[in-house]
Amino acid sequence: MNPIKTRREGAILEVKLDRPKANAIDLETSKIMGDVFLEFRDDPELRVAILTGGGEKFFCPGWDLKAAADGDAVDGDYGVGGFGGLQEMRDMNKPVIAAVNGIACGGGLELAISADIILAAEHATFALPEIRSGTVADAASVKLPKRIPYHIAMELLLTGRWFDVQEANRWGLVNEILPADQLMDRAWELARLLASGPPLVYAAIKEVVRDAEDSKFQDTMNRITKSQLPTVEKLYRSEDQLEGARAFAEKRDPVWKGK
Incomplete structure (x- = not known):
């Protein structure tokens, strides 16, 4: 089963990471996502993308540790665009909206902050727990201190603690908080507005x-x-x-x- 589901409406592409149980990303999934975002970037008919997760609990918890235990190397080939296909995609000159429908931690949070606008369900939670497993949240270490106050970013990176959507909004990490059943409607409303622009x-x-x-x-x-x-x-x-x-x-x- 393809872990990435896409929906296209006019100039808008919805990209859904749908890999039960938690939407974790292994090397193969990352490569598929890279191909999807590359096609989005290069298709002149597409103007806006929405990235979300399948189900109601997880947006994305990041790296698939079970796949790693089975041989996926954490420093392996993630495909074009790097982890999740978006973090290192060169010349991504089109708006991307992240619709965070649940838990976004580790690489999942890094994936969300690779978007231009972040909408989040009111039950969404966030963390950068890499510190607890003896590794570094590399993309977040580069990006997060530039997005929110330095001392807050460093606290989150150094402690790995969880924080809720209200705190994420308070620090400017999230644009809007929405009831879960309104999240995708709002994402599409915003995408249609952007698609009508220059x-x-x-x-x-x-x-x-x-x-x-x-x-x-x-x-x-x-x-x-x-x-x-x-x-x-x-x-x-x-x-x-x-x-x-x-x-x-x-x-x-x-x-x-x-x-």
Whole structure:
């Protein structure tokens, strides 16, 4: 049985990690996810992805320790995009929404914070328990101190303690908290809103944000003005940029073509 289920509606792709009992990710599942997100990235007809988990208890607990015991190497080949297919996917210039439907711990939490927007069910819980098994939450160690206050991130990394969705929201890790039966409806509502927007602008935003993450403000601004960011240059020379100006002048909604 394929552990990844997809649903496509217009420009939106829903990706569901559905691997009972807990949606843990082994090497094979990670490779499948990578192929799915690569296809999403490269398909010009797709504009937004939703990532969620199957069932009501688990979003994803991360690495499949049972598979590891059977021979899956923790440092093995996760496939294109790294663990879960999303964490290291190069040039992912389309919005990704994580709909966290339950427990998100370890690599599952790292997978969620690889998305651009995180919605969570009100029963969702989170943790980075790698410290307790003598290993490092590597992606979270890189990303989390940049997403939430440094001292909070370090506490979570150093203790491995669990925290609930209200705390995640308080630190800005989660955008919205929703009743479980409303989570996917809200994810699709948001995805449809994004799908109706300007894809070339989204791509430019994501590239600028990535570039600025490890750069000084002026360095990124210089790269923009020197035409060194491809998505920004594509936007500035696009039909969509002209369409935006025309629509504003004509007092109508723009029609985005992504070119």
